Amino acid sequence: xxxxxxxxxxxxxxxxxxxxxxxxxxxxxxxxxxxxxxxxxxxxxxxxxxxxxxxxxxxxxxxxxxxxxxxxxxxxxxxxxxxxxxxxxxxxxxxxxxxxxxxxxxxxxxxxxxxxxxxxxxxxxxxxxxxxxxxxxxxxxxxxxxxxxxxxxxxxxxxxxxxxxxxxxxxxxxxxxxxxxxxxxxxxxxxxxxxxxxxxxxxxxxxxxxxxxxxxxxxxxxxxxxxxxxxxxxxxxxxxxxxxxxxxxxxxxxxxxxxxxxxxxxxxxxxxxxxxxxxxxxxxxxxxxxxxxxxxxxxxxxxxxxxxxxxxxxxxxxxxxxxxxxxxxxxxxxxxxxxxxxxxxxxxxxxxxxxxxxxxxxxxx
Numbered sequence: 001x002x003x004x005x006x007x008x009x010x011x012x013x014x015x016x017x018x019x020x021x022x023x024x025x026x027x028x029x030x031x032x033x034x035x036x037x038x039x040x041x042x043x044x045x046x047x048x049x050x051x052x053x054x055x056x057x058x059x060x061x062x063x064x065x066x067x068x069x070x071x072x073x074x075x076x077x078x079x080x081x082x083x084x085x086x087x088x089x090x091x092x093x094x095x096x097x098x099x100x101x102x103x104x105x106x107x108x109x110x111x112x113x114x115x116x117x118x119x120x121x122x123x124x125x126x127x128x129x130x131x132x133x134x135x136x137x138x139x140x141x142x143x144x145x146x147x148x149x150x151x152x153x154x155x156x157x158x159x160x161x162x163x164x165x166x167x168x169x170x171x172x173x174x175x176x177x178x179x180x181x182x183x184x185x186x187x188x189x190x191x192x193x194x195x196x197x198x199x200x201x202x203x204x205x206x207x208x209x210x211x212x213x214x215x216x217x218x219x220x221x222x223x224x225x226x227x228x229x230x231x232x233x234x235x236x237x238x239x240x241x242x243x244x245x246x247x248x249x250x251x252x253x254x255x256x257x258x259x260x261x262x263x264x265x266x267x268x269x270x271x272x273x274x275x276x277x278x279x280x281x282x283x284x285x286x287x288x289x290x291x292x293x294x295x296x297x298x299x300x301x302x303x304x305x306x307x308x309x310x311x312x313x314x315x316x317x318x319x320x321x322x323x324x325x326x327x328x329x330x331x332x333x334x335x336x337x338x339x340x341x342x343x344x345x346x347x348x349x350x351x352x353x354x355x356x357x358x359x360x361x362x363x364x365x
Contacts, residue, residue, distance in 0.1 A: 027133035027154065028068035035062055036102035037074075040091055040165070041081050043100065055080055066249075071133035071154040078159040089199045091165040097203075098172040105242055106130055111177060112236030117224040119177055120147065122236075123170070126243045128252045134166065135261075143185055144220040152264075152309060155356065157316040160191045163215050168203055171217060178226045181205075185220055188212035190319065211319075255291040256302060263306045271330040274299045308344045315353045322349050 042048050052059050055076050061067055082090050091097070103110070106126045113119035120138055127136040133154060139146040149167055151158045167187075175182050184206045193210035194200070200208040204217070251257060262280045266272040277299070278288040292299060307329045314325040326337035341349040 027071045027131075027152065029071065029074055029131035029133060030104065030129065031062045031064070031067035031069055032102045032104050033130050034069050034074060034077075036100045037077075037091075037165070038062075040096050040100035043096060044081075044085060044087075044090060046081055046084055051077065051080055051084065071131070071151070072156045075154055075156045075158055075162065078162045079156075082159060082161055088161070088194060090161050092161070092168065092199050092203050094168070094172060094203055097165060097168040098176065101169040101173065103130060103169075103173065105239055105246070107173065109236055109239035109243060110173070111228065111230040112232045112239060113177075113228055114231045114233075115224070115228060116174055116178055116219075116226045117145070119228060120145075120174075120224075122240075126247065128250055129243055129246045132250060132252060135264075136170075139216075141218060144218055144222075145224050146214075146216045146218050148214050148216040150215065152313045155312050155316070157356065158313075160189070163191075164189070164200070164203075167215060167217055171204065174219070174223075177228050177230070178223070179229055180226070182219065182223050184217050186218040188214065188216050190215055190317070192319075254295060255288070256295050256297050259288070259292070259299065259302050260306045260309075263303055264310060267307070267310065267330040268328050269330070271303070271332070304340075307340065311341065311344065311349070315349055316356050318353070318357070325349065 038048050038052075041051065049059070055073070057073065057077065061069070082088065106123065106129055109122050109126065110119040113122055117138075124136050124138060127134055133151055135150045135152060137148045137150075139148055147167070147170060149163065149170070151163065171182065171184065182205075184204055187200070187204040187206055187208045189208065189210050190212055191210055197208055197210075258281055259277055262277045263272055266276065266280070274288065275285045278285040281288065283291075289299070292302075310329060311325065314320050314328060320328070322337070323334055326334045329337060331337040331340070338348055341347070341352060345352045347355070
């Protein structure tokens with residue numbers, strides 16, 4: 001990976017030009033967020049300039065206005081950092097997560113919310129401003145609410161340290177917003193258990209389960225209802241207007257983007273029908289069809305695009321069998337999935353998976 005090949009993507013890879021739609025395959029994170037991660041690496045004793053050179057990364061790209069960084073480039077930086085540090089728990093400390101995270105305008109909007117729950121609702125709505133490669137969602141539970149984090153859009157495996165640091169950052173942001181210590185009820189990761197999970201338990205303040213179905217954190221109903229001392233309705237609305245503009249620049253307010261997100265949400269239950277997706281978005285089927293026609297895209301192409309993007313994510317995680325991946329993508333049988341992979345990637349799924357793990361970037365982990 002060379003800086004010359006990727007710098008144009010960093011400048012404004014997702015910005016729309018007149019008459020053009022944003023490229024849906026390119027998922028990015030804000031340069032401001034990455035700057036916080038790099039400062040954390042430095043606090044952990046890493047030589048960041050040397051790390052950037054090894055990754056073929058142009059440091060000047062971080063300082064361009066509204067710069068965005070492709071998800072795979074961030075994964076490479078994490079992989080190299082973990083390898084250099086020689087510690088699989090890189091960044092897994094509360095002080096690091098609270099000191100070096102940079103949520104920007106999203107964090108300001110959260111602080112103006114009336115309660116912790118409303119702040120987290122804002123985070124779900126505006127997560128794409130921080131990273132459109134990260135999906136953050138809230139799922140009710142009889143005990144409270146799960147905060148679920150999922151990464152997508154890259155072709156390289158997402159390092160577990162990146163996910164752990166991101167969820168720890170959310171927890172520390174919640175503590176800062178409420179101005180009190182929060183005790184999570186549960187913490188779960190999809191990754192295998194480490195030889196020693198002591199640092200995980202210390203960081204999250206609870207028992208941690210591994211080999212779970214999702215990366216997620218459970219807070220109690222009482223914690224979610226905590227009022228925020230920084231609540232300011234008018235200022236919060238002003239921040240939302242700024243964030244809505246950023247979402248628009250990123251192409252996150254198009255009907256196509258909303259349809260892809262709804263398709264992704266439904267795929268594990270089988271191939272979604274257009275009328276069901278329309279209903280999920282609160283639209284009549286004819287209205288959805290008209291809006292997609294205005295964007296010169298079909299529902300079937302969006303279904304295929306979403307499956308392809310999720311296939312890259314699932315195949316990068318060796319915990320999923322090929323049959324599992326076919327099921328999660330809503331295929332009725334694996335043969336249809338195999339044919340789709342050949343069309344998407346030019347090779348069968350097993351060969352594509354082997355190619356992912358044979359890359360130098362993957363081996364750096």
